[in-house]
Amino acid sequence: MAGAVADLQVVLGHVFGRPELLTQALTHPSMQQGRRSKTSDPYERLEFLGDRVLGLVVAEMLFNRFPAEAEGALARRHAALVRREAVARVANEIGLGRHLVLAKGEDDAGGRGNPGILADACEAVIGALYADAGFAMAATFVRSRWESLMEEALAPPKDAKTGLQEWAQGRGKPLPAYRVLGQEGPPHEPIFLIEVSVEGVGSAVGRGASKRVAEQAAAGALLEQVMS
Template identity: 60%
Template sequence: MSHHASVPAEDGAALTEALGHRFAQPDLLRRALTHPSAIGAAARQRERGQDGYERLEFLGDRVLGLVIADLLFRRFTDENEGALAKRFAMLVRRESLARVAQAVDLGRHLLLSRGEMEAGGRESRTLLADACEAVIGALYLDGGLEAAADFVRRYWEPLMAEDLRPPQDAKTALQEWAQGAGLPLPVYRTVRTEGPPHEPLFAVEVQVQGQAPATGTGRSKRAAEQIAAETLLTQLVAARND
């Protein structure tokens, strides 16, 4: 049996306005908002082969990538492939998706199992990011590329405008420092994983030959690696200034 809350009609209207699209096939949006935990075993059997949460997420990820690549290509006409790739990675990462999900208040519309709700699923950045991709997939199937692209442009263009310089992530900066010093590339390893399965906390250690290691923690291994790299870069700057 499924244990999830229904979405009030006024909330549905608010979401329609936030998405900028009225669904001709409302079931597509419902599936995009339904976490796997809210689907019982019998329903899973019935819906096998249909476009559920994970399949819509898969599609939405590709649609988002295409639209973002097109926006970057047209906006930053003087940048090379490397600079565009850095911008792209920043815009399609989980943190950016979660920010957009929060901007449209997606969490309140999610259909979750009782256990997932009690575990704080509506605030989970991982779950919000996944649902945001699923919604983009649903927009594409219901209204075509233009409906999905309108949504992406509306919420991602402000993210693009936040910093007009090509972003330099800490991992890249640390790698370039090591190469400049004639050292092997940094080595990352996960030292522990904590927290509930739906939102784990990773601790990652980074080591550069001849330097004391640094550790970072984050909700994804990628985030933890970035924080570890930032910490080690800070240590290197401090040591240079001593």
């Protein structure tokens, strides 16, 4: 493991003062199965931290790169850049899969190439960079890897409902159908539950403070399913 950590540090551009943080970021929770206690999992804590750091740095990048764009367009760009597929792509670019410590069952099932596992591990690594060296170092890594992704799309991504509709139409499927499942919370602060389905494909549920927001959330969830 020490050699793997050393190799990865070269790719990350940072020598860890606490290399155990990087080791924790590479050790998948499957290694803890059967040995879990009431204590927290360091991997999941680092993933939580890295997710927030990534979101902030990407938001700052977009804010500076597109000074004339409205909040809605920036939000769509942001969602596209921090979604699982984008993060897993970066993980693949830095060869993260071969450094992961996985339980045998997870490894045999193709975990090193699983986009979800790769994306989570990449966020954990970003969290480890932040925990070891602070925001500047973590931000440097994110900018170096996400700048090219940001420049690939000259126009903001479409909203989730439009994206799902175009995906369905492009494959000869019926248009997505939305239905209200219910409502949660007090009357003055309702949370709507809406299901979207595409015949022959599947369905997903979204929640939101308005029906429009809940529909977008549901469409985004179904898009993630069909694109994974």
